[in-house]
Amino acid sequence: MLRQYELVDRVLNYDPDADEALLNRAYVFSMQAHGSQKRASGDPYFSHPIEVAGILTDLQLDDETIATAILHDTIEDTVATPEQIEKSFGPSVARLVDGVTKLSKIEAQTENERAAENLRKFLLAMSSDIRVLLVKLADRLHNMRTLHHIASEQKRRRIARETMDIYAPLAERIGMYEFMREMQTLAFQQLEPDAYTSITKRLHQLHEGGGDIISRISSGLRLQLSRAGVKAEIQGREKHPYSIWRKMAERHISFEQLSDVMAFRVIVKDIDECYKTLGVLHRRWPMVPGRFKDYISTPKRNGYRSLHTSIIHSEKMRIEVQVRTEEMHAQAEYGLAAHWAYKQGDKSASKASSHSWIRDLVDILEHAGNPEELLEHTKMAMYQDRIFAFSPTGELIQLPKGSTAIDFAYAVHTDVGDTTVGAKVNGRVVPLRTPIENGDQVQILRSKAQEPQVEWLTFAFTGKARSSIRRFVRQKEREETIALGRKFYDEIIKRIPAELGKEALPEALKRLKLPDEEALMEAIARKLVDDATVMDALMPGSAEKAGVKRREGAQRDAISMKGLTPGVAFQLASCCNPVPGDRIIGVRRPDEPVEVHTIDCRKLAESQDADWVDLAWGDGSDGGTARLTVIVKNEPGALAVMSGILGAHHANIVNLSLSHRDTAFHTYDVTIEVHDVQHLMKIVAALRAADAVSQAERTPAG
Numbered sequence: 001m002l003r004q005y006e007l008v009d010r011v012l013n014y015d016p017d018a019d020e021a022l023l024n025r026a027y028v029f030s031m032q033a034h035g036s037q038k039r040a041s042g043d044p045y046f047s048h049p050i051e052v053a054g055i056l057t058d059l060q061l062d063d064e065t066i067a068t069a070i071l072h073d074t075i076e077d078t079v080a081t082p083e084q085i086e087k088s089f090g091p092s093v094a095r096l097v098d099g100v101t102k103l104s105k106i107e108a109q110t111e112n113e114r115a116a117e118n119l120r121k122f123l124l125a126m127s128s129d130i131r132v133l134l135v136k137l138a139d140r141l142h143n144m145r146t147l148h149h150i151a152s153e154q155k156r157r158r159i160a161r162e163t164m165d166i167y168a169p170l171a172e173r174i175g176m177y178e179f180m181r182e183m184q185t186l187a188f189q190q191l192e193p194d195a196y197t198s199i200t201k202r203l204h205q206l207h208e209g210g211g212d213i214i215s216r217i218s219s220g221l222r223l224q225l226s227r228a229g230v231k232a233e234i235q236g237r238e239k240h241p242y243s244i245w246r247k248m249a250e251r252h253i254s255f256e257q258l259s260d261v262m263a264f265r266v267i268v269k270d271i272d273e274c275y276k277t278l279g280v281l282h283r284r285w286p287m288v289p290g291r292f293k294d295y296i297s298t299p300k301r302n303g304y305r306s307l308h309t310s311i312i313h314s315e316k317m318r319i320e321v322q323v324r325t326e327e328m329h330a331q332a333e334y335g336l337a338a339h340w341a342y343k344q345g346d347k348s349a350s351k352a353s354s355h356s357w358i359r360d361l362v363d364i365l366e367h368a369g370n371p372e373e374l375l376e377h378t379k380m381a382m383y384q385d386r387i388f389a390f391s392p393t394g395e396l397i398q399l400p401k402g403s404t405a406i407d408f409a410y411a412v413h414t415d416v417g418d419t420t421v422g423a424k425v426n427g428r429v430v431p432l433r434t435p436i437e438n439g440d441q442v443q444i445l446r447s448k449a450q451e452p453q454v455e456w457l458t459f460a461f462t463g464k465a466r467s468s469i470r471r472f473v474r475q476k477e478r479e480e481t482i483a484l485g486r487k488f489y490d491e492i493i494k495r496i497p498a499e500l501g502k503e504a505l506p507e508a509l510k511r512l513k514l515p516d517e518e519a520l521m522e523a524i525a526r527k528l529v530d531d532a533t534v535m536d537a538l539m540p541g542s543a544e545k546a547g548v549k550r551r552e553g554a555q556r557d558a559i560s561m562k563g564l565t566p567g568v569a570f571q572l573a574s575c576c577n578p579v580p581g582d583r584i585i586g587v588r589r590p591d592e593p594v595e596v597h598t599i600d601c602r603k604l605a606e607s608q609d610a611d612w613v614d615l616a617w618g619d620g621s622d623g624g625t626a627r628l629t630v631i632v633k634n635e636p637g638a639l640a641v642m643s644g645i646l647g648a649h650h651a652n653i654v655n656l657s658l659s660h661r662d663t664a665f666h667t668y669d670v671t672i673e674v675h676d677v678q679h680l681m682k683i684v685a686a687l688r689a690a691d692a693v694s695q696a697e698r699t700p701a702g
């Protein structure tokens with residue numbers, strides 16, 4: 001374990017301005033807080049935070065981060081309070097410790113919640129202070145190093161899985177490749193013990209077969225390069241078992257087929273030498289096609305630069321070679337810390353102030369775009385379509401990406417959704433259509449008087465919200481239709497010449513085979529039954545007594561056609577619904593009634609094979625059915641206004657159906673009985689004049 005003075009010296013070594021007293025206080029505080037607690041290894045617990053701090057000194061982190069590392073488990077695992085931390089170490093350290101504590105709490109949660117929870121907390125941590133994440137990564141690395149002390153296999157596997165899926169990719173993304181590799185190796189050992197053992201065994205055999213292959217190949221490379229006048233440092237290594245295993249899995253090949261288990265790095269002084277080295281290698285050994293990558297001219301998006309190639313070194317031995325400068329190498333190994341150190345070096349300024357490279361890192365992370373972008377190409381991708389937001393009480397709500405405040409409300413509870421009047425996101429009132437972002441705190445403002453609005457459907461994203469809103473809107477519409485039906489019903493019974501008994505309505509329902517009164521009212525409103533039928537159902541024979549005719553065929557008698565032999569059967573085409581006054585054409589086929597179309601009906605074009613008869617309406621022609629397309633505003637009572645206009649013009653509604661609905665408007669398909677075109681035009685004009693009606697027109701023929 002690192003001693004107090006060793007740790008402080010390390011920090012002072014790279015940052016002479018570090019707050020020595022702060023570090024000393026943290027050390028003592030943590031040691032006292034953890035007291036006699038022990039790790040699974042039997043070591044004093046206190047050794048863990050100190051090792052974590054030690055790992056972070058390698059990254060030359062600032063004094064606050066080091067103090068945070070030393071204190072990172074005190075809130076969670078000891079009696080120390082956030083207040084004490086703040087009092088002794090200031091608000092900044094207190095905030096960082098709190099951040100790490102939150103991350104650690106997740107590890108105590110149930111398996112299911114955890115992955116998502118982790119992600120959310122990470123995203124939050126990253127957006128607020130990247131140092132929280134760095135401490136957490138170092139914490140995880142140390143826990144992985146000591147994982148074998150944990151007795152429960154299940155627990156070891158869980159921790160390893162999490163490391164593999166979440167922490168290693170994060171380490172990779174911020175350029176901490178050493179962290180990543182070590183985490184992967186340790187996790188792989190837990191998760192695939194057989195594969196790990198077999199691969200390490202094979203690697204051993206490889207050594208035994210050929211002596212120290214790595215140093216032989218290294219010497220060969222060095223010799224070739226020095227002949228060409230290139231001074232280079234050469235590092236050879238075996239790929240670590242996990243990356244070998246991943247290659248085997250990805251390419252579906254066996255260990256034997258996997259020839260490039262060794263990787264070499266050639267580190268040279270500048271970019272010219274990089275390309276010169278590449279030329280030397282490719283002239284001496286054949287390159288493996290498809291494996292050459294120039295990340296110097298086109299760096300990876302995390303800033304990584306190197307030349308990658310694979311060469312066929314001997315019959316059975318391909319090797320991978322990375323060529324880079326010293327600066328590129330440091331950056332590749334130690335991430336953005338190194339990048340910053342080199343920049344400072346150029347300015348020949350003072351010792352690295354680690355604050356600055358953190359700022360640099362934060363800057364890069366911020367400008368890299370969003371956390372999703374940051375996490376791309378990692379296992380985290382599977383969470384990318386999820387958003388994690390909080391309620392004011394800290395409850396975590398998961399939503400699909402694209403969700404808005406109204407989705408959040410319905411995700412909390414259907415009742416909450418139904419009564420939503422507004423939302424506050426992160427304390428600010430926003431429109432309900434506002435997309436929710438990761439980590440947002442969302443407060444739903446409610447009113448008992450509120451009910452779901454149909455326009456919510458334009459921005460509700462989740463199935464739950466949409467179906468809840470639709471269900472409500474449908475119910476609302478049905479209520480409106482039923483109310484309209486009741487008005488019609490009241491008119492109908494007025495025409496029955498006798499008083500109706502109590503049993504009349506229940507009897508009528510039976511006769512009409514309708515389940516209840518509401519179903520009847522709906523049927524009346526939608527003109528599924530005509531007035532005469534309703535009257536007869538209520539009191540058999542009453543329709544005829546009152547002189548109310550059945551709808552079918554009622555108008556036929558009144559129509560005659562000039563141009564037709566009297567007595568020849570005709571039929572008004574249902575495609576164009578001609579009404580008296582329309583210019584019409586008859587289509588005659590053998591043994592069929594003459595079909596009467598309006599002159600502009602598109603169906604006529606399809607009837608070239610038939611005889612066309614020039615027709616005109618008879619003098620006494622009266623009545624036809626016409627189809628209208630009426631668009632009404634989506635507001636209460638609009639349907640009643642439309643029905644009222646039709647009623648006032650004595651246009652019997654034959655059919656009424658809702659053909660389209662959006663936020664603002666409802667489109668109805670209405671079939672009415674009219675006397676003639678003039679009658680129809682008056683009705684259309686009256687509809688157009690109404691406030692509640694946005695558009696009204698005769699439905700085009702065909």
Ligand code: MN
Binds near residue numbers: 048
């Ligand atoms: Mn810890």
